Amino acid sequence: MKRNTEVIHAQQTLDPVTGSHVSPLYQTSTYILPNYDEAVRLNQNIDQGFVYSRFGNPTVDEFEKKIAHLEKAEAALGTGSGLGAISTAVMSLVKAGDHIIFGDVIYGCSFALFTKILPNFGVDYTIVDTTDVNAVREAIKTNTTVIYVETPANPVLKITDIEAIAGIKQDHPNIHLVVDSTFASPYLQNPLVHGADLVVHSATKYLNGHGTVTAGVIAGSKKLIDRCRMPFMQCFGAVLDPFAAWTIMQGMKTLGVRMERHCENAIKVAEYLEKHPMVEKVYYPGLGNHPSHETAKKQMKGFGGMMSFNIKGGLESAKTVLNNVQIFSLATSLGNVDSLIQHSPSMSHFDMTEEEREAVEIYDGQVRLSVGIEDVEDLIADLDQALGKL
Numbered sequence: 001m002k003r004n005t006e007v008i009h010a011q012q013t014l015d016p017v018t019g020s021h022v023s024p025l026y027q028t029s030t031y032i033l034p035n036y037d038e039a040v041r042l043n044q045n046i047d048q049g050f051v052y053s054r055f056g057n058p059t060v061d062e063f064e065k066k067i068a069h070l071e072k073a074e075a076a077l078g079t080g081s082g083l084g085a086i087s088t089a090v091m092s093l094v095k096a097g098d099h100i101i102f103g104d105v106i107y108g109c110s111f112a113l114f115t116k117i118l119p120n121f122g123v124d125y126t127i128v129d130t131t132d133v134n135a136v137r138e139a140i141k142t143n144t145t146v147i148y149v150e151t152p153a154n155p156v157l158k159i160t161d162i163e164a165i166a167g168i169k170q171d172h173p174n175i176h177l178v179v180d181s182t183f184a185s186p187y188l189q190n191p192l193v194h195g196a197d198l199v200v201h202s203a204t205k206y207l208n209g210h211g212t213v214t215a216g217v218i219a220g221s222k223k224l225i226d227r228c229r230m231p232f233m234q235c236f237g238a239v240l241d242p243f244a245a246w247t248i249m250q251g252m253k254t255l256g257v258r259m260e261r262h263c264e265n266a267i268k269v270a271e272y273l274e275k276h277p278m279v280e281k282v283y284y285p286g287l288g289n290h291p292s293h294e295t296a297k298k299q300m301k302g303f304g305g306m307m308s309f310n311i312k313g314g315l316e317s318a319k320t321v322l323n324n325v326q327i328f329s330l331a332t333s334l335g336n337v338d339s340l341i342q343h344s345p346s347m348s349h350f351d352m353t354e355e356e357r358e359a360v361e362i363y364d365g366q367v368r369l370s371v372g373i374e375d376v377e378d379l380i381a382d383l384d385q386a387l388g389k390l
């Protein structure tokens with residue numbers, strides 16, 4: 001199957017009872033077990049089957065199989081949010097005394113997980129520019145067990161060469177590479193193919209596409225995913241609700257057409273912004289002057305719908321634009337069919353200090369766009385009138 005057929009048909013479960021065309025929603029927390037002996041075998045994982053929805057649910061299972069298929073993974077695990085996926089994946093790979101390397105541009109709450117939570121459990125970290133493979137190599141310690149990369153990275157769209165970083169693992173077999181591929185979606189990028197061990201997504205974003213649920217997913221080898229499920233998901237409990245899984249699967253039917261339109265619109269918006277006299281810099285990997293344009297071209301099938309730009313006049317100018325857009329909504333998520341705008345320094349990345357932000361070009365006068373699938377002329381006209389207020 002080709003990509004657009006795949007996103008619609010892959011791993012679709014047919015309902016043998018009613019023939020329902022759309023997969024049924026199993027909105028249940030528990031399952032009636034046939035008898036004592038079988039109940040014990042199912043509960044103790046000796047036999048495969050559904051026991052309790054924190055351990056597995058048929059609707060969530062269908063979603064997981066679909067993601068595994070699209071990510072070219074052996075298995076996947078749905079989670080209650082993107083952070084549920086990131087924390088479960090990373091916690092399953094570290095123990096007290098270990099060391100993590102992570103990229104200097106990542107989503108603010110992921111940054112907080114590594115800098116504020118994991119150190120309390122004895123997990124040390126080093127922050128590195130992961131576009132510099134030598135810098136990553138040099139940061140490796142004898143106790144490094146995880147390299148964590150977000151690509152494209154939120155909010156300044158840094159692109160890390162996944163294959164190059166995965167290459168480091170040849171000399172360090174204890175290290176696992178975890179990639180947050182939320183900005184790309186499985187339609188535009190498959191990190192496992194480039195050598196990552198686990199890929200994580202906030203399914204709240206492009207996978208769902210309509211801003212109706214919070215959800216996440218981890219995909220990788222059966223061995224690593226089994227470990228994420230038991231005991232980590234079993235005990236941390238960041239489970240994906242069946243209704244959310246079902247809702248995402250409806251959204252995923254249009255993932256291909258949505259992603260293609262996001263990409264088409266975003267490049268036009270980026271080119272418009274680049275020429276605007278009040279715009280200092282545009283961060284979009286589809287632009288030829290983006291420092292990792294070639295890497296993006298190599299590992300992605302399109303450049304996505306996310307971008308940031310710096311506005312002359314700093315925070316006051318950013319506020320003017322944020323307060324005057326009419327089609328873009330001022331909202332802190334991304335990946336929806338409709339366009340969103342936000343202020344990264346004070347919203348998605350408020351967990352970083354001003355120095356930490358400025359070191360990676362997250363400036364006060366910067367806004368981030370999630371370019372939707374509306375008519376691009378309307379999006380450009382909206383930005384034009386908002387920038388015109390400056």
Ligand SMILES: Cc1ncc(COP(=O)(O)O)c(C=O)c1O
Nearest residue numbers: 081082083107154182202204215
């Ligand atoms: C790149 C990236 N990863 C993960 C997350 C967290 O996802 P969630 O809000 O679903 O927990 C976000 C949220 O914005 C994000 O931008």
